Structures are given as structure tokens and as C-alpha cells.
Amino acid sequence: MLTLWRLHSAPRIFQSAYAYTSSYHSENGIYGHRRKEPSRLSTEKVPQNVVTSENFQAYRLTEAYRKHGHKKATLDPLGLQHRCGVPEIDLANYGLSKDSTTQFDVNGILNNGATKLTTAQLMNTLENIYCGPIAVEFDHLQTEEREWFAHTFESQRKLLIPDAKKADLAKLMLKCQAFDHFLANKFTTVKRYGGEGGESMMAIFDEIFSHSAQDDISHIVMCMPHRGRLNFLTCMLKFPPVIMFQKMKGKSELPPGAKGTGDVLSHLYTSEDIQYHGKDIHVSLIPNPSHLEANNPVAVGKARSKQQRLKVRDYSETDTSGQRVLCVQVHGDASFSAQGVVAETFGFAECPHFNVGGSIHIIVNNQLGFTTEPSRARSSLYSSCLAKINSYPVIHVNADYPEEVIRATSLAMQYQQTFGKDVIIDFICFRKYGHNELDDPTFTQPTMYNIINQRKSIPDMFSEQVITEGICNKEVLDKEVAEWNKELSNNLDMVEKHIPKAFHLQSDWSVCQQAGDVVTTWDTGVSLDTLKFVGAKSVSVPSDMNVHPTIQKTHLDRRLQKIQDGGDLDWATAEALAIGSLLYQGFNVRISGQDVGRGTFSHRHGMIVDQKTDSVYIPLNHVTDNQTGFLEVGFIQVNTNC
Ligand SMILES: Cc1ncc(C[n+]2csc(CCOP(=O)(O)OP(=O)(O)O)c2C)c(N)n1
Known part of the structure; x- marks a missing residue:
């Protein structure tokens, strides 16, 4: 469990997050709906030192980076993204020169503590903030949100991650990798949709749990597709490996005598109490359907029904600000932009009787949808662009930098908790093997896989980093992996004897019956x-x-x-x-x-x-x-x- 780490104690201002007054007939209150106060709709605050002085050029350049810096950011761990120049941030457009010795007063313009900067210093600072492994798209937000976003991102951009947290993360990612290796060795013909190439997604989950505990969130409802799901279940949600191994050996997850064959491996699910910072959080990872993204509205609906049960937010008689229940939606990059149900779910996100106070979206963006490349899978620049239909902010992050992944997640959590709206983390990683491990990706992506096959894994790179920084020594990390491997081996030994408990068609579902068989026949005729x-x-x-x-x-x-x-x-x-x-x-x-x-x-x-x-x-x-x-x-x- 990672240590307490609080970045920012943001005030909750849900009631001011809505730009337009609702004209819903039940404004005075109806069960399941509470009227939202209109937004302050403040006009953009141009800093005083800008209006009156030569600092205007510095202000314009800063604004240009806020809008366009993401186009120059180093987001791709494979270095394959073709990025053209970004003329919008050329100094010449602002009448500025790198060689100028004039100093600008950037106090109030930039939010990173800097006061006096030359043009070159200002440009470098902006490049570091906006064009590195984290890039943000927030220009489309409402004014107060936009100001909050710029302020929070710039002031926290280089916030230090505590050593203990880094060490814990190195261990967690190594466990995630060891789990994949274990399966690869013991179950050579199983499709596991491993997390390799995206192991730092565990940093996102960890940070969400950590923040949630600090923000008094007691229930998290999650949906997640196949990629890295088994790793997440076992490494973070305490799912018993023995049940997974039984499934891999062709056994059912249902107890003997149960009518039915169960679902496929990558659809396993759980409901588990986990502990962070001494608090219990109940995490429900809902079942995964084959039909990608179809479980998103289900997760939102489940989150809302938990809010009803707990009498919070729209169901509270007194307080609408407390979150208590958080919805986390994990997506693939191809399915996020391609599946209509994603847009439909966004369509309801802010509506009365559907709103849950914002979801955290994570796009596990391995830059491929099965065999399909982004250029053929969508028409937008980013997979995440759909989120702009509701003016939600997008945080892109390069998976090769786990510390940046933590910062990106922290920013997302702070936004969601402050404004009660959805936010998207576009986690840009890669896929070490084919869509599944039995698939050969060089059939369709020979060049990309040339690069992938030659690079180091993210857990190995990060472990080397924490060892070099003197945070953790190799023996400690090796021991952690050895113990985990032993636990997995013990679970494997239990496969023949373990009897799974019934969890299907219970309680509310006992009224359901298994469907009967269906027979289909057809005929056709063409000459031999x-x-x-x-x-x-x-x-x-x-x-x-x-x-x-x-x-x-x-x-x-x-x-x-x-x-x-x-x-x-x-x-x-x-x-x-x-x-x-x-x-x-x-x-x-x-x-x-x-x-x-x-x-x-x-x-x-x-x-x-x-x-x-x-x-x-x-x-x-x-x-x-x-x-x-x-x-x-x-x-x-x-x-x-x-
Ligand atoms: C609605 C739907 N269409 C197609 C498929 C077949 N399919 C399974 S995974 C996959 C690729 C998904 O790509 P992406 O969303 O990027 O996730 P990744 O597998 O790369 O993690 C496809 C097309 C499916 N399961 N559901």
C-alpha cells in the first residue's frame, strides 16, 4: 500500500460548476435531482501587470503554450508519432526573440512561482511545463475551470513524488510484470491480454485509490476492458490467482453442478474492500462484456444507484458536495473513439437523474486497436477528442514516465473532485505482443514491432531509476518479486483441489433462468x-x-x-x-x-x-x-x- 501523499486540498465548488441555469421543471427539488447553482461565469482575468505594460507579449506566449503546447509534447514511448511543427508557439509570432535580455514580470501570468524571466527563460519554462511527457487540453473549459486548470497544472508540474511512493510503485509494476511472465511460462497457449507495455497504468489506479481515501470516497465502481485486467485483478484487487489458473486450465469458475460454463477469462470480475491510508474502499470491478465499452453506462448506473443507497449527492437532503462514490471508466484507445456508446454515455453525463458527479476516464492507449492503426481507426487527432463534446479536460501522459503518470492522475482527481465533472487521462503506452499473446503483430505492423522488440520494459526502466537514485536496492526489489512468484506457484498447486463458490444467479438474480439451446440451419448453392x-x-x-x-x-x-x-x-x-x-x-x-x-x-x-x-x-x-x-x-x- 502506498504512503499518504496529498498534493492539494482543493475546495469543493460543485454548485458553481454549471454554466447554464437548469430550466428543468423540478428546480425546486424532486427526488433524485437537485438544482445546480449557475456558474459565476466570470470573464477571463487578465493579470494587472499585463493590461498596462509590455508584459503583454509574455502573456500571449504563455496563453499560446496553454492552448497549443500539447501538439509538441513528447507523448509517445515509441517515438513513432509524426508531429509537425507548431507555428502557434513560434516566438516570432509574438514579436519576441530568444536573444533578448529584456526581463518580463511574469508574476500573475505564470503560476509556477517565477517572477522575472527573459524570453529564452520563459520559453524554456513553458516548454518544460507544456511540451514534456504530460500534455493538457483545457482551452475549451469554462472560464473558472480553465483558470483553475492552468493554475493547478503550472504550480504542481514538478511536484516531488516521495521516495517511499516511488519504491512502492517500482514493486507494484515489477509484480505486474512478473505476473505476466508467470502466465507466459505456465500457460503458453492462453490469451491473457497482458499488461506488458502499459504496466504504469497501475500507477493510475494506485493514485486514484490513494486520493479517494483522502477525499473520503468509500465506494469505487469501475469498468475495464481486457487489457491488463488480469494484472489489475490479482496485483491490486486481491483476486485469488487460483481461480484464474483454474479458468486457464479449462475449468469453470462456477462450482460443480452449476448450470452453465461461466464466462471467458478476461471477463472475470470482483467486488473487494481494499485499504489505503487506514481507510476501507469498496471497489467493484463490474463484469466485462465482449462488446467493447458496453459496460460504461452500466458502471455509471451502478455508481448512481450506490449514491442512492448511501443517500449522497442528488439523494442527500442536506449536502450535495460529498462524493463518497466514484465512477472510474477504463477504455481502449480504438474503442473509445469508435464505439457510439461512449458518446451516448457522455450525452447523459450532465443530465438530471444521470449525473454522478463526474467519472475518471482512463484511455489505455497502446496506439493500436487489435490490428488497426489510429489513422484508420478515427478521424480526430487524439483518441480522446470525443470528450470535448462535454467540454471535459484531457490529460495526455507518456507511460514511460511513471512519476508523470502519478502527477497526471493527481491532477485528474483534483479536477473531478473540485468541479464534479468527468476528466480524461489519455495514457499513451504500447503493446508488447499482439492483441493477444497468440497473435503475431508483425503480420500487420512490422515497423512498429521492430521498435517494440528492441526496447526495455517500463518496470525494468523504473526499477533501474529508483536503484540509481538510491531509493531502493536491487535485493529488496528482487525479494518482492520472488515472494510474489512463490505465492503464484502456491496458487497453481491448489488448482486441482480448490472448489469455487457459487456467485451467479444469486439473490436478486435468482429469478433468472438459463437460456435453452438454439439450432440454426442454412443452405446455399454455387457451382463447384x-x-x-x-x-x-x-x-x-x-x-x-x-x-x-x-x-x-x-x-x-x-x-x-x-x-x-x-x-x-x-x-x-x-x-x-x-x-x-x-x-x-x-x-x-x-x-x-x-x-x-x-x-x-x-x-x-x-x-x-x-x-x-x-x-x-x-x-x-x-x-x-x-x-x-x-x-x-x-x-x-x-x-x-x-
Ligand atoms: C464492439 C466490439 N467490436 C469489436 C470487437 C473485437 N475487438 C476486441 S478487442 C478489439 C480492439 C480494441 O482495441 P482498443 O480499444 O485499442 O484496445 P486494446 O485491445 O488495444 O487494448 C476489437 C476490435 C469487440 N470486442 N467489440
Whole structure:
């Protein structure tokens, strides 16, 4: 458990956070809704020394960095993001020169304690604050929030993280890494969606719990997709590894005799009391559905119903300021920007009877959605841009810097607690392996994985840092990992004997019944010769193409063999025959969605990526020389023949 560390005791001013007076008919009070006071809507406070003096240029430059500094920030641990220049922060635009010796009075302009700065000093200070491993987007906030944000971010930018906290974090991340290594060794064929490349997300959770304890939050409701979920469950939420191991060995998490097979490994969930700073916090990590982001509104709804039970916020007869219940929503970068339910949930976030006083959003941004790159997954600059529909602030942070991750989280918590609104942490990391560990990401991202395969892990880098800084010695860290490995081994030994307890269809759910079986039959008919012809074409590529050797062997060669043998066809081949025969007859076909080129289960390979050039070839668009129907992967096309 990490030590007490309080950055800032922010006053709660929920009642002034709303810009517009609600015209809701129940303004005088109705169950589950309390009227919010209108915002002060103060006009922007231009510092006095600016209005009257030559400091105006310094003020304008500072404002430019506040707005545009994020575009220059060093956010990508892989260094792959192509960032163009940021002319908005060029000194020349403000009539300033680096070489000038004139000193500006920045007291009241900048909030980091500086008073007199030359142009060069001011620029360096602003670069350090706004263009480093944390970047903030807050220009779109309402005025009082914007002022608060600039002040808090600038004044806390370099706040020291206590040594004990750093040591604890190094241990926590090493445990997280050791857990992945343990699973990789003992369960070689299991899809675990490991946390490797994003281990510093544990720093976010830890900081949220730590702040929550200090802010008297007693209940946290969380939703979270697959990535790093098993690590979080075991390393931080005390989930018994033995149950996980049983699941990995093909056993059900349900007790013997229970009707049902349980859910998949990455959907396991828990409800647990954890202790921080001597206080209990009840954390519910709700079940994870396959359908990404579908559990977001469920988490918000659950948080609200807890507020009802505890009679706080909208349900309190006296006090609306106490939070007590916090909703934390974890997302993937591709799903956050792609899934409509995220926007829908934002749509309700500030509405009467839906508002929960703000959620903390964490986008675990590993810069890939399965096989899909950001440029093909969204149209916005950042995955997080959707949050601006409600004018929520966004804090981007580079996962390679765990201390910065703590600072980013602290800022997010302070904002949410101060204004009772949502805030987004865009945690930019990477994915050490494929979407799951059985997947080969070099099929589709050869260049990116060249970089990933050559770099050090985040826990190892941070451990080296704390050792070098003399905060912790190697033996202590090694011992921590050894003890954890022993605990995991002991749990593994218990797998055969452990009997899980029933937790499904209990209490309120006892009225539910298991669904019966469903049988589906279908029929189709295309001539065998056409199918054989199309099938062979679906795996033909130009002779000079550099095909990934695995795809050559397991996809192209194997399918050709199956077609020749005339049997034992797999799903993807059947699909290729169906699509190909339509194209052959002149119909267009489009498949829309992320990963449709390669296929979610690495089965389709409708597009083949050249291993040297990253260029893409779609075999089914070359079935005949005079082909008129084409396959389109990933895009929408308006055509009555589709
Ligand atoms: C609604 C929905 N569409 C597609 C999928 C298939 N799918 C599973 S994970 C995944 C990629 C998600 O990418 P991202 O949100 O960035 O999370 P990551 O896996 O990279 O952590 C996809 C497309 C799904 N589970 N749910």
C-alpha cells in the first residue's frame, strides 16, 4: 500500500460548476435531482501587470503554450508519432526573440512561482511545463475551470513524488510484470491480454485509490476492458490467482453442478474492500462484456444507484458536495473513439437523474486497436477528442514516465473532485505482443514491432531509476518479486483441489433462468468449379510480394491445399468463397469495421501486408482481369450493388 501523499486540498465548488441555469421543471427539488447553482461565469482575468505594460507579449506566449503546447509534447514511448511543427508557439509570432535580455514580470501570468524571466527563460519554462511527457487540453473549459486548470497544472508540474511512493510503485509494476511472465511460462497457449507495455497504468489506479481515501470516497465502481485486467485483478484487487489458473486450465469458475460454463477469462470480475491510508474502499470491478465499452453506462448506473443507497449527492437532503462514490471508466484507445456508446454515455453525463458527479476516464492507449492503426481507426487527432463534446479536460501522459503518470492522475482527481465533472487521462503506452499473446503483430505492423522488440520494459526502466537514485536496492526489489512468484506457484498447486463458490444467479438474480439451446440451419448453392477457381484466387499474390512466412505457410499454401483436396474447409475459406463468388458475378462487397482486413481471429487475411514496404494487396480484387465487382475493407461505400 502506498504512503499518504496529498498534493492539494482543493475546495469543493460543485454548485458553481454549471454554466447554464437548469430550466428543468423540478428546480425546486424532486427526488433524485437537485438544482445546480449557475456558474459565476466570470470573464477571463487578465493579470494587472499585463493590461498596462509590455508584459503583454509574455502573456500571449504563455496563453499560446496553454492552448497549443500539447501538439509538441513528447507523448509517445515509441517515438513513432509524426508531429509537425507548431507555428502557434513560434516566438516570432509574438514579436519576441530568444536573444533578448529584456526581463518580463511574469508574476500573475505564470503560476509556477517565477517572477522575472527573459524570453529564452520563459520559453524554456513553458516548454518544460507544456511540451514534456504530460500534455493538457483545457482551452475549451469554462472560464473558472480553465483558470483553475492552468493554475493547478503550472504550480504542481514538478511536484516531488516521495521516495517511499516511488519504491512502492517500482514493486507494484515489477509484480505486474512478473505476473505476466508467470502466465507466459505456465500457460503458453492462453490469451491473457497482458499488461506488458502499459504496466504504469497501475500507477493510475494506485493514485486514484490513494486520493479517494483522502477525499473520503468509500465506494469505487469501475469498468475495464481486457487489457491488463488480469494484472489489475490479482496485483491490486486481491483476486485469488487460483481461480484464474483454474479458468486457464479449462475449468469453470462456477462450482460443480452449476448450470452453465461461466464466462471467458478476461471477463472475470470482483467486488473487494481494499485499504489505503487506514481507510476501507469498496471497489467493484463490474463484469466485462465482449462488446467493447458496453459496460460504461452500466458502471455509471451502478455508481448512481450506490449514491442512492448511501443517500449522497442528488439523494442527500442536506449536502450535495460529498462524493463518497466514484465512477472510474477504463477504455481502449480504438474503442473509445469508435464505439457510439461512449458518446451516448457522455450525452447523459450532465443530465438530471444521470449525473454522478463526474467519472475518471482512463484511455489505455497502446496506439493500436487489435490490428488497426489510429489513422484508420478515427478521424480526430487524439483518441480522446470525443470528450470535448462535454467540454471535459484531457490529460495526455507518456507511460514511460511513471512519476508523470502519478502527477497526471493527481491532477485528474483534483479536477473531478473540485468541479464534479468527468476528466480524461489519455495514457499513451504500447503493446508488447499482439492483441493477444497468440497473435503475431508483425503480420500487420512490422515497423512498429521492430521498435517494440528492441526496447526495455517500463518496470525494468523504473526499477533501474529508483536503484540509481538510491531509493531502493536491487535485493529488496528482487525479494518482492520472488515472494510474489512463490505465492503464484502456491496458487497453481491448489488448482486441482480448490472448489469455487457459487456467485451467479444469486439473490436478486435468482429469478433468472438459463437460456435453452438454439439450432440454426442454412443452405446455399454455387457451382463447384466457380468456388474452386475463386478459392485459389483468394490466396494468389504477386510473385514479387514479400509475404510474411507464417501467412504464406498457414494461410496461402494451406488454403490452396484444402481447395485442391476439396474438403475440411474452415470458416475463413467459406467466407472467402462466398465473397469471392459475389465479386466474380460483378457485385461489390464491403466489410466495414476495425481489423476486417486481417480478421479478428487472424483468420481472414483479406489483405496481405508486404513485410518490407507495409503496402497492402487484396487478392479478391484480382479474381479476373476484367473484374467489375470489388471488395472494400474498412470503408463505407454507397452502392446499390453492395
Ligand atoms: C464492439 C466490439 N467490436 C469489436 C470487437 C473485437 N475487438 C476486441 S478487442 C478489439 C480492439 C480494441 O482495441 P482498443 O480499444 O485499442 O484496445 P486494446 O485491445 O488495444 O487494448 C476489437 C476490435 C469487440 N470486442 N467489440
